[in-house]
Amino acid sequence: MENTIADREAEVVEEFGMFTDWMDKYEYIISLGKELPLIEESKKTDDLLIKGCQSRVWLHAKMENGKVVFTADSDAIITKGVISLLIRVLSGQSPESIINTELTFVERIGLKEHLSPTRSNGLVSMIKQMKLYALAFKAQHNGQ
Amino acid sequence: MIIDTKIDITALRAKFPILHTEVNGKPLVYLDNGASSQKPQSVIDAISRYYEAENSNIHRGVHTLSANATMAYEEVRKKVQRFINARYDHEVIFTSGTTGGINLVASSFGEKFIGKDDEILITAMEHHSNIVPWQMLCERKGAKLQVIPISDEGEIDLKDVERLLTAKTKLVSVVHISNSLGTVNPVSEIIRMAHANGTPVLIDGAQAAHHTPVDVQALDCDFYAFSAHKMYGPTGVGILYGKEEYLNAMPPYQGGGDMIKTVSFAKTEYNELPFKFEAGTPHIAGGIGLGAAIDFINSIGFEAISAHEKEVMQYAISTLGTISGLRQIGTAKKRAGVVSFLLDGIHPYDAGVILDKMGIAVRTGHHCTQPIMDRFGIPGTVRASFAVYTTKQEVDKLAEGLERVVRMFK
Ligand SMILES: Cc1ncc(COP(=O)(O)O)c(C=O)c1O
Numbered sequence: 001m002e003n004t005i006a007d008r009e010a011e012v013v014e015e016f017g018m019f020t021d022w023m024d025k026y027e028y029i030i031s032l033g034k035e036l037p038l039i040e041e042s043k044k045t046d047d048l049l050i051k052g053c054q055s056r057v058w059l060h061a062k063m064e065n066g067k068v069v070f071t072a073d074s075d076a077i078i079t080k081g082v083i084s085l086l087i088r089v090l091s092g093q094s095p096e097s098i099i100n101t102e103l104t105f106v107e108r109i110g111l112k113e114h115l116s117p118t119r120s121n122g123l124v125s126m127i128k129q130m131k132l133y134a135l136a137f138k139a140q141h142n143g144q
Numbered sequence: 145m146i147i148d149t150k151i152d153i154t155a156l157r158a159k160f161p162i163l164h165t166e167v168n169g170k171p172l173v174y175l176d177n178g179a180s181s182q183k184p185q186s187v188i189d190a191i192s193r194y195y196e197a198e199n200s201n202i203h204r205g206v207h208t209l210s211a212n213a214t215m216a217y218e219e220v221r222k223k224v225q226r227f228i229n230a231r232y233d234h235e236v237i238f239t240s241g242t243t244g245g246i247n248l249v250a251s252s253f254g255e256k257f258i259g260k261d262d263e264i265l266i267t268a269m270e271h272h273s274n275i276v277p278w279q280m281l282c283e284r285k286g287a288k289l290q291v292i293p294i295s296d297e298g299e300i301d302l303k304d305v306e307r308l309l310t311a312k313t314k315l316v317s318v319v320h321i322s323n324s325l326g327t328v329n330p331v332s333e334i335i336r337m338a339h340a341n342g343t344p345v346l347i348d349g350a351q352a353a354h355h356t357p358v359d360v361q362a363l364d365c366d367f368y369a370f371s372a373h374k375m376y377g378p379t380g381v382g383i384l385y386g387k388e389e390y391l392n393a394m395p396p397y398q399g400g401g402d403m404i405k406t407v408s409f410a411k412t413e414y415n416e417l418p419f420k421f422e423a424g425t426p427h428i429a430g431g432i433g434l435g436a437a438i439d440f441i442n443s444i445g446f447e448a449i450s451a452h453e454k455e456v457m458q459y460a461i462s463t464l465g466t467i468s469g470l471r472q473i474g475t476a477k478k479r480a481g482v483v484s485f486l487l488d489g490i491h492p493y494d495a496g497v498i499l500d501k502m503g504i505a506v507r508t509g510h511h512c513t514q515p516i517m518d519r520f521g522i523p524g525t526v527r528a529s530f531a532v533y534t535t536k537q538e539v540d541k542l543a544e545g546l547e548r549v550v551r552m553f554k
Pocket of ligand 1: 178179240241242243244271273274319321322323348350351371512
């Protein structure tokens with residue numbers, strides 16, 4: 001079975017299809033936020049920090065068997081919940097596919113507002129940063 | 145009909161179209177008045193009427209429309225003069241807002257009166273717009289910014305003011321009412337102390353002009369800056385009051401049309417006050433809207449406004465006090481307009497997102513006062529801020545909303 005970014009996006013969209021009101025949806029996001037594997041306090045160095053005006057996000061990336069593996073954290077739970085979805089969709093994918101993807105699932109599950117630059121929660125910069133990591137890994141790979 | 149105080153709140157709220165809209169399918173509970181207040185129909189109408197029937201550039205044309213627009217705009221200047229009890233109408237300068245006013249003083253007064261090793265004194269509770277212009281000036285001039293510290297309650301100690309006022313202090317610039325903590329500062333005392341030291345004082349009145357009557361002569365402040373949009377008027381327009389003797393001694397701020405008497409390539413003669421500081425076509429419609437906003441405030445009167453707002457404020461402080469895990473940031477003895485707080489273990493952003501889903505608009509974050517957040521060692525606060533149309537029922541809705549937030553994040 002293929003497990004492309006599009007497949008994973010479709011899976012998330014289907015999951016969110018169950019929720020009929022905003023409360024359920026947000027309770028789910030909060031629970032995802034609580035479950036997200038954290039970055040240890042001591043590893044939250046400034047070079048991992050993405051500054052949002054409202055909430056802060058830490059993002060770490062490494063290459064494993066040709067795939068990019070992301071871990072991330074935030075000081076706000078809702079931000080963390082959305083991060084957990086982004087990681088679910090993008091982590092473990094090839095640099096190429098991360099660079100080329102146009103994520104649509106956040107909008108499709110009605111959470112587009114969290115990706116608005118005016119929210120300044122660090123998520124927009126985080127997605128940008130994820131792609132930059134993928135680009136860097138790809139360049140590294142090509143250079144070898 | 146609900147009557148909270150002498151004000152007929154139902155009738156008053158009926159004048160604000162936006163208060164009857166829905167947000168996220170819920171009736172709007174607007175508690176972000178510190179950022180910007182809503183506008184009554186009379187202000188909206190004044191602006192529309194200006195564009196529909198009076199629009200024309202001012203101070204220029206001989207034609208009737210231009211003359212009428214000029215008259216209407218200059219009438220507003222006189223209205224502002226009465227509103228803040230300035231001695232002369234030419235002490236009232238139209239600006240783009242509080243930020244615009246402070247930058248004018250930093251640039252123009254700073255150019256003339258601030259030199260190397262001079263000091264500018266502010267407090268630790270200033271809005272960024274009363275910090276950064278001074279830092280920029282200090283950078284240019286080799287001057288130094290001094291900061292009056294604040295207590296855990298969010299108050300300054302006049303002893304610190306005394307201590308920090310020295311022969312080097314060339315300007316004091318303090319906020320009248322703090323936008324993050326609600327602290328009402330003892331500005332009269334500060335002004336008296338500064339003047340005894342021979343130092344002029346600018347007051348940032350952005351959060352004060354709509355809550356409390358401002359009498360610049362009684363205060364004896366040298367500059368007073370405020371924004372129309374926080375006092376039921378439009379965005380993009382504000383007022384800088386300045387004492388005539390300072391305004392006359394200061395060089396012009398920006399160059400352009402309107403601020404000149406004669407221009408030749410050899411020499412330009414500047415216009416007199418207030419036009420010296422009003423280069424270019426101003427926000428005429430905004431000025432007209434500000435006039436209508438002042439009429440609105442006057443139609444209620446500060447006695448009734450203060451009584452009502454005090455009651456709502458007291459109610460908010462005690463109601464929010466009953467929510468477990470809620471810690472108020474800023475507990476000064478004299479507070480107005482805003483209540484800032486944190487919920488134990490819950491990020492302000494998370495609280496703000498959930499409240500928004502319930503139609504409750506609050507502000508979260510550092511409120512453009514990052515040094516305050518650093519002072520308290522917190523990432524930011526949730527801030528509920530009130531206006532004359534805020535009701536106790538809205539405070540109750542906020543409290544219910546917060547209870548729900550607490551349950552959701554437990
Ligand atoms: C205390 C204080 N000073 C200055 C400002 C800046 O006002 P404006 O953005 O209207 O220039 C604000 C606005 O938030 C404020 O609350």
